[in-house]
Amino acid sequence: MPPEKSAYALARYSRSADSIRQSVDWVRTHNSQQFLESFYFQYGHQSIADLGHTVLCFEGISELAASEIEDEVLWDGQAKSSRYQDFSKSGFISPPELTGEGLATYQAAGNALLAAYKEIHGKMDVWLREQLPKPDEMKPDAYGRNIAARAFDVARYLLFWGVPTNVGQVTSIRTLEKQIRRFLVSEFAEVRELGQEVAEACAATPECLWSETEAEPLAPTLARHADPDQYLQQSNADLSLWASQNFSAQPEFVPRVDLLRPSDTLTEIAATLLYPVCDYPFRTIYETVREWSEARRSEVLDVALQSRGRRDDMLRGFRGGQYCYDMLIDIGAYRDMHRHRRCHQYRQAYSGKNGYDVPAQLIQAGAEPAYRAAMDAALETMQRLPNPARQYLLPFGARSRFLFKMDFAEAEYISRVRSGVKGHFSYREIAWEMKLRLEEQEPELGRLIQATPPWIEDPLKR
Numbered sequence: 001m002p003p004e005k006s007a008y009a010l011a012r013y014s015r016s017a018d019s020i021r022q023s024v025d026w027v028r029t030h031n032s033q034q035f036l037e038s039f040y041f042q043y044g045h046q047s048i049a050d051l052g053h054t055v056l057c058f059e060g061i062s063e064l065a066a067s068e069i070e071d072e073v074l075w076d077g078q079a080k081s082s083r084y085q086d087f088s089k090s091g092f093i094s095p096p097e098l099t100g101e102g103l104a105t106y107q108a109a110g111n112a113l114l115a116a117y118k119e120i121h122g123k124m125d126v127w128l129r130e131q132l133p134k135p136d137e138m139k140p141d142a143y144g145r146n147i148a149a150r151a152f153d154v155a156r157y158l159l160f161w162g163v164p165t166n167v168g169q170v171t172s173i174r175t176l177e178k179q180i181r182r183f184l185v186s187e188f189a190e191v192r193e194l195g196q197e198v199a200e201a202c203a204a205t206p207e208c209l210w211s212e213t214e215a216e217p218l219a220p221t222l223a224r225h226a227d228p229d230q231y232l233q234q235s236n237a238d239l240s241l242w243a244s245q246n247f248s249a250q251p252e253f254v255p256r257v258d259l260l261r262p263s264d265t266l267t268e269i270a271a272t273l274l275y276p277v278c279d280y281p282f283r284t285i286y287e288t289v290r291e292w293s294e295a296r297r298s299e300v301l302d303v304a305l306q307s308r309g310r311r312d313d314m315l316r317g318f319r320g321g322q323y324c325y326d327m328l329i330d331i332g333a334y335r336d337m338h339r340h341r342r343c344h345q346y347r348q349a350y351s352g353k354n355g356y357d358v359p360a361q362l363i364q365a366g367a368e369p370a371y372r373a374a375m376d377a378a379l380e381t382m383q384r385l386p387n388p389a390r391q392y393l394l395p396f397g398a399r400s401r402f403l404f405k406m407d408f409a410e411a412e413y414i415s416r417v418r419s420g421v422k423g424h425f426s427y428r429e430i431a432w433e434m435k436l437r438l439e440e441q442e443p444e445l446g447r448l449i450q451a452t453p454p455w456i457e458d459p460l461k462r
Helices: 003-014 020-028 032-042 046-051 063-069 100-131 140-158 173-183 189-203 220-225 230-246 265-277 282-290 294-305 331-337 360-364 368-382 389-393 408-418 425-441
Strands: 053-062 076-079 164-172 257-260 323-330 344-347 399-406
Touching: 003 020, 003 032, 003 046, 003 053, 003 173, 003 220, 032 220, 046 164, 046 173, 053 063, 053 173, 053 189, 063 164, 063 189, 100 140, 100 360, 100 368, 100 389, 140 360, 140 368, 164 173, 173 189, 173 220, 189 220, 230 265, 230 294, 257 282, 257 425, 265 282, 265 294, 265 344, 265 399, 282 323, 323 331, 323 408, 323 425, 331 399, 331 408, 331 425, 360 368, 368 389, 399 408, 408 425
Parallel strands: none
Antiparallel strands: 053 164, 076 164, 257 323, 323 399, 344 399
């Protein structure tokens, strides 16, 4: 069934004595668009839109756009893996904002990164085969795939936000509406264009029909109402202005993975709202805000809410969390950590000013000079490009700052699953550090996390 008709049938099912078959038959002869216009968009019964699901695929988009697509708590999907596919021949996406000399500079830097990526992968493949000979019991094809994956684990540090990928997603039409509205106010032109394309796709006949007998649009009512999320856009501008005028702090050292247990909800929410519009560690922001008067902390909340409309949900920053992990990690690791949905995630701007990681295996293989030359050149070029287009050139090996807020059960799950020997070494280390930080503050809870130390390895297992 088309998603809107499915939502109508299940909503009616919950509001009548009819069986589901009777409700489906009813919907076949009644107007689902009229029903959603009244009950969803006029009366605000938003849970109705959770009952219809859509499948959308995004092809030939940038990794940056893919990250923005996936930035939903209630989201299910898959993206093209950088671990099992060779990206050296894929080319890259050029930001629509770039023209003339800026575009030529970006393209030259992108080509240089892909050339270095291919070179590093070849060196790592040779070195890994020397270090890890094929076991007699392992088939050659399986051995080759494992070696290639481990080589890509290192080479992918030279991929960047502009490389192309594909994403397939399954979401409710309620989540899809929020997603479209968020896309339409993105700082990135590519993402704004995607928002328009998704809305148009909702109003059109599906691209891949399961049955030729019922060719109906996916969600035409949604397409009419998916307007830009002005509240998200305006509140971000308001908070940015307020922070520039009112917030300052002394820089301080914090570990790569820093865990906080906020004791005051008002302080935590105010600090979380300020985090995306600042460039300080979360601990610094939280400790600074905690020293403020209650009136000043409340002012941050008022600024965040002053442009809120009747149908606008509160910003994510108002969602509290028990454990707040502030992470200065590489982009590749973030792409994997980003998949965990049962937590609230926030990021700072991709500035390119936080340095980059150098994999130990790369040093051992003698490929460090070529790697550093490529990374340094890309980051230097990035600073010469206009924002936000420059962010497309940020390599996956570069560090950026992210805040993950979660309960203990999610902290345990991420630490246990992501630290396993099958995983990428970067996020394995991060997952292990998450366990250590929690164990330092909550020994009795930390001991319950069965995480795998990063020094335990099985390179030929995937």
